Amino acid sequence: xEILSNFLVFALCYAGLSCLCLAMDRHxxxxxxxxxxxxxxxxxxxxxxxxxxxxxALAWAMHIAGAGYGTVFWVGSxxxxxxxxxxxxxxxxxxxxxxxxxxxxxxxxxxxxxxxL
Amino acid sequence: xxxxFRQSMAWLHTWSGLLVCWVLLLVFCGGTASYYRNExxxxxxxxxxxVAANPVSSEVAASAAQAAMTQRAAGATRWFISLPDxxxxxxxxxxxxxxxxxxxxxxxxxxxxSEKTDPATGEVLSRPRDTRGGEFLYRLHFDLHYMSxxxxxxxxxxxxxxMLVSIISGVITHKRIFKDLFTFRPKKGQRSWxxxxxxTAVLALPFHLMITYTGLVTLMFLYMPxxxxxxxxxxxxxxxxxxxxxxxxRKAAGVAAPLTPFAPLVRQAEQQWGGKVERISVNAPGDANxxxxxxxxxxxDMSTRQPSMDFDGVTGKLLSSNGETVPGAAxxxxxxxxxxxxxxxxxxxxxxxxxxxxxxxxxxATGALLWAVKTRQKQAKALAAGKRASxxxxxxxxxxxxxxxxIPIAFxxxxxxxxxxxxxxxxxxxxxxxxxxxxxALAAIxxxxxxxxxxxxxxxxxxxxxxxxxxxxxxFTTSSHLGVTLFLGRGPxxxxxxxxxxxxxxxxxxxAAYKLKPLPAKAKKAAPxxxxxxxxxxxxxxxx
Numbered sequence: 175x176e177i178l179s180n181f182l183v184f185a186l187c188y189a190g191l192s193c194l195c196l197a198m199d200r201h202x203x204x205x206x207x208x209x210x211x212x213x214x215x216x217x218x219x220x221x222x223x224x225x226x227x228x229x230x231a232l233a234w235a236m237h238i239a240g241a242g243y244g245t246v247f248w249v250g251s252x253x254x255x256x257x258x259x260x261x262x263x264x265x266x267x268x269x270x271x272x273x274x275x276x277x278x279x280x281x282x283x284x285x286x287x288x289x290x291l
Numbered sequence: 292x293x294x295x296f297r298q299s300m301a302w303l304h305t306w307s308g309l310l311v312c313w314v315l316l317l318v319f320c321g322g323t324a325s326y327y328r329n330e331x332x333x334x335x336x337x338x339x340x341x342v343a344a345n346p347v348s349s350e351v352a353a354s355a356a357q358a359a360m361t362q363r364a365a366g367a368t369r370w371f372i373s374l375p376d377x378x379x380x381x382x383x384x385x386x387x388x389x390x391x392x393x394x395x396x397x398x399x400x401x402x403x404x405s406e407k408t409d410p411a412t413g414e415v416l417s418r419p420r421d422t423r424g425g426e427f428l429y430r431l432h433f434d435l436h437y438m439s440x441x442x443x444x445x446x447x448x449x450x451x452x453x454m455l456v457s458i459i460s461g462v463i464t465h466k467r468i469f470k471d472l473f474t475f476r477p478k479k480g481q482r483s484w485x486x487x488x489x490x491t492a493v494l495a496l497p498f499h500l501m502i503t504y505t506g507l508v509t510l511m512f513l514y515m516p517x518x519x520x521x522x523x524x525x526x527x528x529x530x531x532x533x534x535x536x537x538x539x540x541r542k543a544a545g546v547a548a549p550l551t552p553f554a555p556l557v558r559q560a561e562q563q564w565g566g567k568v569e570r571i572s573v574n575a576p577g578d579a580n581x582x583x584x585x586x587x588x589x590x591x592d593m594s595t596r597q598p599s600m601d602f603d604g605v606t607g608k609l610l611s612s613n614g615e616t617v618p619g620a621a622x623x624x625x626x627x628x629x630x631x632x633x634x635x636x637x638x639x640x641x642x643x644x645x646x647x648x649x650x651x652x653x654x655x656a657t658g659a660l661l662w663a664v665k666t667r668q669k670q671a672k673a674l675a676a677g678k679r680a681s682x683x684x685x686x687x688x689x690x691x692x693x694x695x696x697x698i699p700i701a702f703x704x705x706x707x708x709x710x711x712x713x714x715x716x717x718x719x720x721x722x723x724x725x726x727x728x729x730x731x732a733l734a735a736i737x738x739x740x741x742x743x744x745x746x747x748x749x750x751x752x753x754x755x756x757x758x759x760x761x762x763x764x765x766x767f768t769t770s771s772h773l774g775v776t777l778f779l780g781r782g783p784x785x786x787x788x789x790x791x792x793x794x795x796x797x798x799x800x801x802x803a804a805y806k807l808k809p810l811p812a813k814a815k816k817a818a819p820x821x822x823x824x825x826x827x828x829x830x831x832x833x834x835x
Contacts, residue, residue: 250643
């Protein structure tokens with residue numbers, strides 16, 4: 175249970191950061207070839223999705239660990255996930271994004287499980 | 292101002308950073324390791340590993356400790372008992388006896404005895420090897436070594452202040468802080484180093500700011516005593532008593548009375564706090580006026596100021612409970628120190644702090660390297676014409692090797708010394724520390740003699756062998772190596788984790804050394820003896 179709760183924070187952070195990253199021209203181009211730009215609608219969706227995921231991560235962290243701890247935990251997990259993402263991006267950009275998708279789905283599943291249990 | 296604001300900030304960032312970066316790297320490495328100082332100490336005392344694998348509840352430990360103390364510490368004026376928790380495995384018993392009349396006082400701790408005992412039985416553990424363990428690394432990060440602690444704290448405080456300046460001016464200088472948030476471009480020389488520096492700095496920025504600022508706060512009464520001195524007319528004791536209140540002490544009555552059992556008190560306190568009791572201290576044990584004080588373990592709250600409860604030593608009645616509400620300023624300071632040392636938080640949060648600490652090491656290291664790479668670029672023409680690198684560049688490059696590649700060597704040598712020095716030895720802790728500084732001095736001096744790319748490779752390889760070799764060394768010198776702790780699953784977990792972490796760090800260093808393989812003959816001509824590695828990897832020689 176606790177593992178699942180903590181995992182949800184990490185998963186939301188990683189997925190959210192990946193969305194925000196993909197919404198940027200340079201990183202979109204890393205994936206889709208030089209000069210490619212995300213269509214405006216997709217960009218908006220990615221940005222909204224990214225910020226929402228990060229906000230949910232913060233809310234959930236505060237919910238499970240209290241406001242003070244939760245914030246520290248959230249900032250820490252942002253650092254950890256950010257480092258992982260940035261490290262993966264130049265060497266394996268497609269895998270990084272595939273991981274983001276998998277983790278996004280896993281986050282949704284984890285959220286459903288936590289809601290049901 | 293002749294130049295723009297941003298340019299002057301860039302200048303400030305460069306020089307305030309460069310001036311203190313090598314000391315900062317040591318402080319960061321030591322501080323990062325300190326998050327696991329109990330685990331490091333445990334690792335360095337293999338004699339305690341067996342006890343650590345079978346934990347007991349604090350009530351059982353308290354009863355065992357009381358029985359042992361009643362037997363061994365009769366006539367003591369004070370008892371101190373530290374119960375085991377997830378991070379320290381033995382029960383620590385301590386007591387002070389009144390000095391006999393006519394006996395010369397042996398300093399403040401002269402009549403103090405302490406011993407580590409088995410938490411379940413209260414028996415004294417077979418004396419583990421003498422070591423300062425993680426405590427040395429913890430002290431190192433603000434007291435340095437081989438100098439007076441006050442001087443060291445001023446030096447570290449000076450460096451921390453420069454660090455704070457660097458962080459703030461760095462943020463101002465960094466024009467594209469959001470645009471470049473996710474940018475890391477490897478294999479691009481100077482560009483890569485800048486990216487790596489930015490990434491490790493920006494992503495862990497909240498941590499860096501917090502750790503530097505709170506680091507200064509922990510020692511604020513040393514750095515800025517004037518406020519308190521002026522208000523209390525130099526009466527420091529009154530100031531501390533009013534700012535951080537404590538319960539009053541009761542005088543011994545001189546009438547003997549048996550001590551009430553600890554276990555029910557421990558249960559009562561743990562129920563009220565919802566946290567574990569960490570320390571039990573008894574004033575005037577065996578006296579009618581005995582007072583038992585229980586303190587909660589840090590870990591369930593963010594602040595380091597932990598509540599405590601005083602009980603009557605004979606009746607077991609609750610006398611007072613302190614520290615559950617602290618005055619605002621003291622609470623703030625408590626939270627700040629708490630954030631700095633991260634005693635709260637479970638293993639996950641501590642791991643995140645450790646990771647951020649490593650990012651800090653990488654930030655300082657990449658910053659120092661960046662200066663050298665940039666300056667070498669500026670002197671490229673002169674260098675190509677066969678001139679020698681300027682004195683400053685040579686010095687910085689040599690110091691970089693000595694610090695970035697040298698510190699892992701020092702850490703490695705410290706741990707190797709712990710395993711290889713004879714178990715029974717005069718002043719063993721001192722010898723271990725001598726190995727730390729000896730190895731580091733050697734690395735630094737050799738680097739000064741020949742600050743070349745080959746030297747980077749040699750020293751990084753040495754660090755890699757020392758760190759990654761520790762799990763292997765364990766197989767031959769202890770019976771709690773990875774084979775037992777991990778593959779047989781017998782624990783203790785923290786010992787296994789230590790082995791895995793040093794292994795990982797060693798492999799990282801090995802990777803960095805591998806990336807520095809000799810340049811092909813053609814490239815060599817273009818960049819003779821490039822002293823800084825030009826391939827980027829974010830997780831640089833971060834060191835344990």
